[in-house]
Amino acid sequence: MLFEDGASYVQDREDLIAILKMRFGEIPPKVIEEIYAIEEYNTLERLIVVSSNVPSLKIFLEELKEGAGSFKILGERFNPIQSLNEEGENR
Secondary structure (H helix, E strand, O other): OOHHHHHHHHHHHHHHHHHHHHHHOOOOHHHHHHHHHOOOHHHHHHHHHHHHHOOOHHHHHHHHHHHHHOOOOOOHHHOOOHHHHHHHHOO
């Protein structure tokens, strides 16, 4: 891996963690370790998109477990305002 590529991976991991913290608050250290263990660029990029769109950390964690084999991001499962809709209905 070239230095520039390594720096890009580090930045993508940090971006992913920052998005998760902004959206869901504190992130368990084990999740951060799993993110730093990812070595496939496409997986990191997919998880950045997923983290921006899933309505809950639980769904993100399910996607994190999918690894490199998953690449479809479709349906209500990835609706970022789904949790807001559900909260409004519960009031």
